[in-house]
Amino acid sequence: MPTFPNIKDLKHFEVVFFDLDNTLYAYDPAHKAALEATLIKFAYEHDIDMDTANNLYREARKVINHRLHGQAASHSRLLYFKEMIQALNHHTRFSDALQFEKIYWQHFLTEMQIFPEALKLIKQLSKRGIALGIITDLTTQIQLQKMKKLKLESYFKHLITSEEVGVEKPHSTIFYHALNLFDAKGETCAMIGDNTKTDQGAEQVGMQFFLV
């Protein structure tokens, strides 16, 4: 369980932004369970063993991450699974990538659980009338599903995704976009996240960064 800043350190801010993945819930267990379930199915359907499936996945992710670096689609499971099918030369089966993507996210969403400490802080901030936003890398479709699963919709005024803005954190554009939506100045806002490389980019626009 990550350690969150105290409400006392946050009460003077107008807006508090949160990162989503691995800040509000634990990413690794959800990803691990989802990937395993998907690769078991992939290995069975393409008649390969699990080691081969795992290697194919890692290689496919590397190719897509490299090609689409800095864009929301660099995290697209659909693209990873399509790339795996392509690596096997099973070209007539590209559309299978759709079902693997579905299996992956179904398992992921089932596994994910909000950190109780995060929910406590969100409720405290919300009670004090502090506006809340999420700034996250990835596609809007899946991030909205995660918000829904974690029952967070009623607390947050805006969800800002890298897909909507065209750049990922730590690019200052995504943080400026967030400030514009709230009509707020950076100095009056806080950003809470688990990643110093990406989330800490909030400091470029004057926000105070809190690492969890």
Ligand SMILES: [Mg+2]
């Ligand atoms: Mg994160």
